Structures are given as structure tokens and as C-alpha cells.
Amino acid sequence: MEEKNIELIFEFGSMEEMQEVFGNLDANLRQIEKATGVTIISQNDKAILQGTYVQCEKTQKVLEELCKLYRQKEYIDENKISYLLDLVQDGEPIDDTDAMAGVVAITYKGKPVKCRTFGQKRYMEAINKNTVVFAIGPAGTGKTYLAMAKAVVALKSKLISRIILTRPAVEAGEKLGFLPGDLQSKVDPYLRPLYDALYEFIGPDAYHKMIDNGTIEVAPLAYMRGRTLSDSFIILDEAQNCSMEQLKMFLTRFGEGSKIVVTGDITQIDLPEEKKSGLKRITQILAGVEGIGVIELTNKDVVRHKLVKDIVKAFEKYEKQYENKRK
Numbered sequence: 001m002e003e004k005n006i007e008l009i010f011e012f013g014s015m016e017e018m019q020e021v022f023g024n025l026d027a028n029l030r031q032i033e034k035a036t037g038v039t040i041i042s043q044n045d046k047a048i049l050q051g052t053y054v055q056c057e058k059t060q061k062v063l064e065e066l067c068k069l070y071r072q073k074e075y076i077d078e079n080k081i082s083y084l085l086d087l088v089q090d091g092e093p094i095d096d097t098d099a100m101a102g103v104v105a106i107t108y109k110g111k112p113v114k115c116r117t118f119g120q121k122r123y124m125e126a127i128n129k130n131t132v133v134f135a136i137g138p139a140g141t142g143k144t145y146l147a148m149a150k151a152v153v154a155l156k157s158k159l160i161s162r163i164i165l166t167r168p169a170v171e172a173g174e175k176l177g178f179l180p181g182d183l184q185s186k187v188d189p190y191l192r193p194l195y196d197a198l199y200e201f202i203g204p205d206a207y208h209k210m211i212d213n214g215t216i217e218v219a220p221l222a223y224m225r226g227r228t229l230s231d232s233f234i235i236l237d238e239a240q241n242c243s244m245e246q247l248k249m250f251l252t253r254f255g256e257g258s259k260i261v262v263t264g265d266i267t268q269i270d271l272p273e274e275k276k277s278g279l280k281r282i283t284q285i286l287a288g289v290e291g292i293g294v295i296e297l298t299n300k301d302v303v304r305h306k307l308v309k310d311i312v313k314a315f316e317k318y319e320k321q322y323e324n325k326r327k
Contacts, residue, residue, distance in 0.1 A: 003052040010047045010063050013071070018045055020076060021066045028081055032062060035085045058088040079303060083117055086300045105149035108203035113149050119301035120146060126293035132251065132260045134239075134283050137297025143263035144237050148197040150261070151233040155215070160233045160257065162214065165194040167237040168221045168246065191218050194237060221246060230255030239264035241271055244278030251282075267315065 012018040022029040022042065029040055038051035038059045047063065049056040062084045069076055103112045104124060115121040120142055126133045127150050135143045151163045195218065198207050210216040221242065236242075236250055239262045247262075254260055264279045271277060283294045 003054070005051060006053055006056060008049040008056040008060060010049060010060055012045045012047070012067065015045045017067060017070050018042065018047065020070050021063065023076070028066075028076065028078075031078060031081055032059060032085065035082075035089070036062075061088050080116070083300060087118075090300075092300075104146060105153050105201060107200050108206070109200075113146075115146075116142070116303045117301040119295070119297045120303075123295045123297065124150065126295050127259070127261060130293035131254075131258075131291040132286075133262070133293045133295065134279075134286075135261065135263045135295045135297065136266060136279065136283065137295075137301060138265055138267060138299060140302040141297040142301070142303055143265075143297065144193065144235065145197050147235050147261040147263060148194070148201060151235060152198075152201040154233050154259070160259070161231045162233075163210075163216045164229055164232050164234045165191070165198070165216070165218045165237070166221050166224060166235070166250075167191060167194065168239075168241045191220070194218055194235075221250060224250055224253050227253055228255045229253050229258055231257040232259075234258060234260045236260070236262045237264075240266050240269045240277050240279045242278055243271075243275060244282060247278045247282045 012021065023031075026042075029042075032038070033040055036051065036055050036059045038049050038055045040059070041048040041050070049059050051059070062081070065084050066076055066081065069080065074080075103114055105113045107113060115124055119137075123133075123135055123143075123146060126135075127147070135147065137143055148165075151160075154160045155163055195207075198216065198218075202210070207216065211218070221236065232254070234254060239247065241264075242250070250262075251260065262279075266277065266280050269277045286292050287294055
């Protein structure tokens, strides 16, 4: 039975609020109409929503959250609207948009870094509450970037005395010795994403000074063996390329006053076929252990270009279909 169309009136706090929510030349309004199937007619400081009851209800929720963002003086862009639309379309609860307004850190150029999704908010809360946190999710969800932000804040607040960044140099293998230069220059390409994030938070000058005095250490995972890492914020990036043995070795390195964040994307494993990633299995083993948090980010938490989110969705759909056929 076809649902009847209804009209629902949504009232804004002011004309200015409505204009900001609808965007320049009503670009945001058109994005919402296209996604929900609702027709939106603006009338003074009100919006008349025309569509089915379900469509209008979802649209109303999105408009309510966008108005909250406006009142918090948050910039409303295509990504934020797309994220809220994804949530309501999938019937997922919208926790509280206030969470998206909290400042996690400030870059060295003075730009505030904030949680942009509820998944990111849960990630930051997990780091605050736990000693070890696993963050698993697709590219573009801010796994490494936000962990780096928390590490720099902890260092500046003197909660820890050094930052240690590591990742497996999987592609190198036995070929590492044939690359030109000293050992540092050989592993630099694999650690470059970590350098880039650090530069943004502390600037290149402070970075080089902290590297020289040992406050920041960037090294391949193999260098962690046999060490005890105390009073440190330790980030293991690209952990999907670690075996169970490597992860066990790494997770038994930290000492008093340290915090560990392990990030990875189990859909992008670069290991040879005969080697298995230990990331998924180890999170299952350690789930429920006090002091360990496991956060799973999804395509809804992708905060890069909207096309990145669409690419992630397309791959997830393909992998599900492939898995169903194999079964």
C-alpha cells in the first residue's frame, strides 16, 4: 500500500539560521531533498516539508541537528550533511551533535581539530578511558590523525614524556638492504604518513628538535623488540600488516605511564598470501579485557572527499557479494 504524502512544518530560530542551514544558493537544501525524496519549500523562517511521513520525519531530524551545529557556530558543509543523512537513512540513532563540536587539538598553525562523526567521538573517549585502544576502520576515518592529535596534546600537557610512532615496513622485506642510503632513509617511505601528521601538529622545526633529543621516535616495528617503553604515547599504524606474533611482541613492550593506540584497516592487508594478519584475531582475544578498548569505524566515519566514502561503500558491497557467492 502506497504511503500518503503529508506536509510537515519545521520552524527555524531565525531567517539567518535557515539561510545558513540551507547553504549558499540553497545547495544544502538540494542535497537534503535529493537524499530524502522530500520537497522543501522555504517560507519566511519556516520550511514546509512535503513527502511521506517517514521521509519528512528523517528530514526533520537532519534539520534539527544542522540547527544545533549552527547554534554552536560550527561550519555546515556537504560532509556533515552527508554524514547525518547516512545515519537517518540507515535508522541509526543520532547521539548528540554537541560531540562533533569538541576540540581535540590545535595544529601548529592554530587550526582546531575536532571530532566530525560520532564514531570519532567514541574513539577519542576510548583513548581517554583505556590504556590500549584498537581503532579498526577504512581509509579516511581519521584513525592515525586523531591518535596523533591525542599524543601531541598528552606530550604538551606533560602526561607523557615522549611519543613513539611505528608501523611495519611490509613491502620492504628482504629488499630493504638493496635500497640506497642509511637505514633511516630506507624505512622513511613507510613512515612518511606519520611524519606528515606530526608536521601538521608541531611544525617541521619543532619536529626535528624533538627527534634529535629523543622526545619523538619514529621507527619500524622490528625496532620495538626487546624494549620496555615507559611514560610514552605509542602509536602502531597499519597494524593489519602485522602477524599475531608481532602484535603480541608489541603489546608486551609498554611500561608504566604509557598508552598504546593500534590502528588498522582489515580490508587493506598487504601481507603475502601465506601470512595471515593478526589484527582481527587479537582484538577478538582481547575484547573484554579491562583497560583495552576496541573501536570499529565505518564508511560513515570517512571524513575525506565524499567520493572516498562512496568508494569504500562500493568495495564493501562487492566484498559482501563475493563472500556470499563463496559460501
